[in-house]
Amino acid sequence: xxxxxxxxxxKGGLFRRLRDGCxxxxxxxxxxxxxxxxxxxxxxxxxxxxYLVQDYLFLLHFARAEALAVVKAESVEAMREKAAAVGAIxxxxxxxxxYCADWGLPESGVRAEPExxxxxxxxxxxxxRGLSGDILDLEVALAPCAVGYGEVALRILADxxxxxxxxxxxxxxxxxxxxxxxxxxxxxAARIDALGRSHGGEARFALLAPVFAEAARLEAxxxxxxxxxxx
Amino acid sequence: xxxxxxxxxxKGGLFRRLRDGCxxxxxxxxxxxxxxxxxxxxxxxxxxxxYLVQDYLFLLHFARAEALAVVKAESVEAMREKAAAVGAIxxxxxxxxxYCADWGLPESGVRAEPExxxxxxxxxxxxxRGLSGDILDLEVALAPCAVGYGEVALRILADxxxxxxxxxxxxxxxxxxxxxxxxxxxxxAARIDALGRSHGGEARFALLAPVFAEAARLEAxxxxxxxxxxx
Amino acid sequence: xxxxxxxxxxKGGLFRRLRDGCxxxxxxxxxxxxxxxxxxxxxxxxxxxxYLVQDYLFLLHFARAEALAVVKAESVEAMREKAAAVGAIxxxxxxxxxYCADWGLPESGVRAEPExxxxxxxxxxxxxRGLSGDILDLEVALAPCAVGYGEVALRILADxxxxxxxxxxxxxxxxxxxxxxxxxxxxxAARIDALGRSHGGEARFALLAPVFAEAARLEAxxxxxxxxxxx
Amino acid sequence: xxxxxxxxxxKGGLFRRLRDGCxxxxxxxxxxxxxxxxxxxxxxxxxxxxYLVQDYLFLLHFARAEALAVVKAESVEAMREKAAAVGAIxxxxxxxxxYCADWGLPESGVRAEPExxxxxxxxxxxxxRGLSGDILDLEVALAPCAVGYGEVALRILADxxxxxxxxxxxxxxxxxxxxxxxxxxxxxAARIDALGRSHGGEARFALLAPVFAEAARLEAxxxxxxxxxxx
Numbered sequence: 062x063x064x065x066x067x068x069x070x071x072k073g074g075l076f077r078r079l080r081d082g083c084x085x086x087x088x089x090x091x092x093x094x095x096x097x098x099x100x101x102x103x104x105x106x107x108x109x110x111x112y113l114v115q116d117y118l119f120l121l122h123f124a125r126a127e128a129l130a131v132v133k134a135e136s137v138e139a140m141r142e143k144a145a146a147v148g149a150i151x152x153x154x155x156x157x158x159x160y161c162a163d164w165g166l167p168e169s170g171v172r173a174e175p176e177x178x179x180x181x182x183x184x185x186x187x188x189x190r191g192l193s194g195d196i197l198d199l200e201v202a203l204a205p206c207a208v209g210y211g212e213v214a215l216r217i218l219a220d221x222x223x224x225x226x227x228x229x230x231x232x233x234x235x236x237x238x239x240x241x242x243x244x245x246x247x248x249x250a251a252r253i254d255a256l257g258r259s260h261g262g263e264a265r266f267a268l269l270a271p272v273f274a275e276a277a278r279l280e281a282x283x284x285x286x287x288x289x290x291x292x
Numbered sequence: 293x294x295x296x297x298x299x300x301x302x303k304g305g306l307f308r309r310l311r312d313g314c315x316x317x318x319x320x321x322x323x324x325x326x327x328x329x330x331x332x333x334x335x336x337x338x339x340x341x342x343y344l345v346q347d348y349l350f351l352l353h354f355a356r357a358e359a360l361a362v363v364k365a366e367s368v369e370a371m372r373e374k375a376a377a378v379g380a381i382x383x384x385x386x387x388x389x390x391y392c393a394d395w396g397l398p399e400s401g402v403r404a405e406p407e408x409x410x411x412x413x414x415x416x417x418x419x420x421r422g423l424s425g426d427i428l429d430l431e432v433a434l435a436p437c438a439v440g441y442g443e444v445a446l447r448i449l450a451d452x453x454x455x456x457x458x459x460x461x462x463x464x465x466x467x468x469x470x471x472x473x474x475x476x477x478x479x480x481a482a483r484i485d486a487l488g489r490s491h492g493g494e495a496r497f498a499l500l501a502p503v504f505a506e507a508a509r510l511e512a513x514x515x516x517x518x519x520x521x522x523x
Numbered sequence: 524x525x526x527x528x529x530x531x532x533x534k535g536g537l538f539r540r541l542r543d544g545c546x547x548x549x550x551x552x553x554x555x556x557x558x559x560x561x562x563x564x565x566x567x568x569x570x571x572x573x574y575l576v577q578d579y580l581f582l583l584h585f586a587r588a589e590a591l592a593v594v595k596a597e598s599v600e601a602m603r604e605k606a607a608a609v610g611a612i613x614x615x616x617x618x619x620x621x622y623c624a625d626w627g628l629p630e631s632g633v634r635a636e637p638e639x640x641x642x643x644x645x646x647x648x649x650x651x652r653g654l655s656g657d658i659l660d661l662e663v664a665l666a667p668c669a670v671g672y673g674e675v676a677l678r679i680l681a682d683x684x685x686x687x688x689x690x691x692x693x694x695x696x697x698x699x700x701x702x703x704x705x706x707x708x709x710x711x712a713a714r715i716d717a718l719g720r721s722h723g724g725e726a727r728f729a730l731l732a733p734v735f736a737e738a739a740r741l742e743a744x745x746x747x748x749x750x751x752x753x754x
Numbered sequence: 755x756x757x758x759x760x761x762x763x764x765k766g767g768l769f770r771r772l773r774d775g776c777x778x779x780x781x782x783x784x785x786x787x788x789x790x791x792x793x794x795x796x797x798x799x800x801x802x803x804x805y806l807v808q809d810y811l812f813l814l815h816f817a818r819a820e821a822l823a824v825v826k827a828e829s830v831e832a833m834r835e836k837a838a839a840v841g842a843i844x845x846x847x848x849x850x851x852x853y854c855a856d857w858g859l860p861e862s863g864v865r866a867e868p869e870x871x872x873x874x875x876x877x878x879x880x881x882x883r884g885l886s887g888d889i890l891d892l893e894v895a896l897a898p899c900a901v902g903y904g905e906v907a908l909r910i911l912a913d914x915x916x917x918x919x920x921x922x923x924x925x926x927x928x929x930x931x932x933x934x935x936x937x938x939x940x941x942x943a944a945r946i947d948a949l950g951r952s953h954g955g956e957a958r959f960a961l962l963a964p965v966f967a968e969a970a971r972l973e974a975x976x977x978x979x980x981x982x983x984x985x
Contacts, residue, residue: 125824125825181737184651185651196424261495264490356593362590362593382602416881419594419881420881420885513871595887597961658886722957726956
């Protein structure tokens with residue numbers, strides 16, 4: 062079995078069941094041509110830039126989704142965790158603007174950029190799951206992003222075709238492969254497992270699986286918009 | 293076993309588990325002094341009038357809660373059922389105003405009455421459960437009202453101390469004991485049972501039971517405000 | 524001035540200000556190549572079929588959005604209107620399935636079809652506006668659909684290039700050009716005008732205009748997916 | 755004019771209009787017998803303890819309401835402010851538990867206490883305004899708490915009957931009269947003024963005034979529950 066496939070979530074836990082339940086969508090997302098091109102360094106700059114700008118807009122809605130998770134949280138402890146996530150993502154947006162500037166994208170331009178159809182689709186889908194469902198529904202819609210980026214980074218590290226030296230995207234890879242993000246991704250998978258136990262994940266699997274799969278599909282489209290911009 | 297205690301929900305189903313899980317609160321609600329005084333005809337008119345006026349305001353928020361259930365519904369069929377409930381409750385508000393007029397409460401007065409603390413508390417608690425939780429959480433918060441009124445009416449019918457002739461509140465009793473309402477109440481209990489199966493009711497029992505119990509407590513307070521008005 | 528441009532909303536009212544505030548997006552939506560091809564009868568069947576199937580899925584979320592409008596409505600009268608809209612849309616979904624069947628699309632297939640990215644994007648954007656904003660924000664997000672289809676039909680009627688006889692899409696045109704739909708579209712524009720007055724539309728114009736424009740853009744993408752399917 | 759009445763919000767701004775629009779309710783809240791008894795040191799210990807315990811439960815929902823404000827915020831800057839408020843309130847809950855312990859109320863007891871009807875009513879009313887309305891509606895429902903406590907403290911400082919030495923409630927008074935809280939209260943009033951300008955506060959005054967007044971009434975009931983516990 063591949064190394065990365067055992068990294069997130071417990072064996073028999075809800076996260077792995079959800080991921081294995083949409084193996085094709087998960088593969089199409091976590092090993093998308095955009096990701097492979099990050100790995101071997103062949104990604105066109107225009108593709109990466111498009112991704113970076115939209116990722117900033119994505120983060121703002123991701124913070125809103127985590128705030129909605131505070132509203133829906135099942136305990137004071139969960140409220141604290143989710144509130145910390147809101148703060149961390151809002152801090153990350155500042156870092157992200159600096160990172161964008163490193164890639165020749167000034168803050169004013171990034172902030173003025175309209176949301177793409179792909180960004181609108183993914184982010185509002187998550188918000189609507191938050192409105193419709195409970196904390197588990199919302200976290201399941203968020204998990205492909207939080208955990209998937211962790212897996213993407215590990216897959217790149219393990220990739221035979223990886224351009225390890227002089228890869229222009231090394232800073233991006235290093236961030237998501239780093240301890241801090243990996244801890245966060247493992248935590249997100251563990252939270253799905255825990256909510257699965259407390260909130261009837263087993264019995265609700267048929268309802269949750271399509272949400273997880275849809276979020277994975279929407280993530281793949283998010284990468285794709287980068288490639289489309291570089292055509 | 294009492295006749296009425298077997299009427300709603302299936303044996304072993306989620307509704308009965310929830311009701312039996314808060315036997316004291318359920319008894320305090322469904323056999324509240326207000327209810328007993330409806331049964332034996334001793335309820336002061338001022339108490340009933342206070343109840344009627346606030347019940348009108350309650351119904352408006354009950355319709356909102358059923359509309360939120362349309363937003364959160366798990367299928368097209370459930371959307372249709374919940375949409376029909378919204379329509380039925382809004383129709384009922386018109387009937388309710390006519391009924392209030394029969395009791396000497398003109399429409400303009402009823403519509404101008406401010407919401408009591410008891411009405412605000414109960415209705416907004418339900419709406420917040422709808423915001424926080426999924427369709428099952430919301431329906432569990434609504435069930436004590438929908439099913440409880442059906443049980444209240446059956447308990448009155450079976451009451452030894454019931455004033456069967458000349459009871460000033462006979463029209464109220466007849467409405468809730470009637471086939472139409474009884475069918476609705478049985479349907480509401482059956483829906484909880486069904487959602488319990490599809491949405492992990494067994495695993496989520498520890499989370500759902502306090503919601504059901506709180507709604508029962510808030511219903512008891514709703515009766516109590518009537519008695520308080522007649523002191 | 525063109526005939527259709529004076530049909531919906533009052534002069535100086537919020538609806539016209541919103542529409543005139545995004546003239547390019549409005550034109551791109553209401554006179555989209557898909558619409559022109561409906562008018563002159565050249566639309567490929569595959570394009571129309573794709574549109575019909577996704578429109579069914581769209582309607583379900585449109586009904587959810589109207590249900591959310593019941594939750595957020597400013598008066599009992601508005602609750603009744605919005606509840607009627609939910610019922611009407613849910614009835615329309617049944618008609619829509621029959622209509623799809625006329626075009627060789629059996630119900631089972633339509634109901635099993637996954638939502639497209641365009642459908643997810645548009646519908647969830649509206650739901651999120653409903654979560655974020657008040658009743659006016661939500662209605663502004665809904666208006667390009669409700670009013671726009673009325674305008675689309677009138678523009679087709681006035682089109683020089685319209686294939687008036689033997690147009691395969693005549694039934695679609697007739698429905699939206701018909702009195703019933705036109706009344707509904709005028710009502711939706713009048714409601715925006717009224718909410719504009721009661722809910723600070725003038726002062727909030729800078730906040731509302733981007734929502735209306737985005738919904739118009741998402742509508743244009745919705746047509747476009749039909750054309751893309753026929754390439 | 756009284757000193758405290760000029761402290762919060764700008765002259766002619768929305769906050770002052772809202773407060774002056776419900777002068778009786780505002781007075782009944784900010785100079786409630788509970789407050790006067792805090793000032794002259796005559797408040798029974800049982801009343802204060804009851805208040806403290808319920809205030810802990812209140813704070814948790816207040817944090818949820820601020821998290822909902824992140825979801826609904828009008829800008830990235832507003833998101834950051836509201837996210838900071840969530841964090842600050844959650845930190846305050848920890849301090850509050852320590853403070854309760856000082857008053858002989860151990861953490862386990864405070865956390866196990868059921869919510870009172872008054873706490874449920876107030877907190878869920880605010881959450882429902884957040885679901886129904888936009889960011890301005892939500893902030894207006896929150897303002898009587900945030901700003902009112904600041905005014906309460908200033909009124910106590912200016913009170914002729916104040917027990918300045920040996921007042922058992924001095925620590926409570928000092929906290930809310932302190933610079934940190936006063937800054938927060940002024941900020942909350944200024945935010946209402948600013949949102950009033952950007953979100954049509956003038957035109958929406960007739961819709962907003964009842965929300966502000968109801969929240970003030972619910973605050974007065976919150977004090978009253980303390981007195982009721984000491985009867």
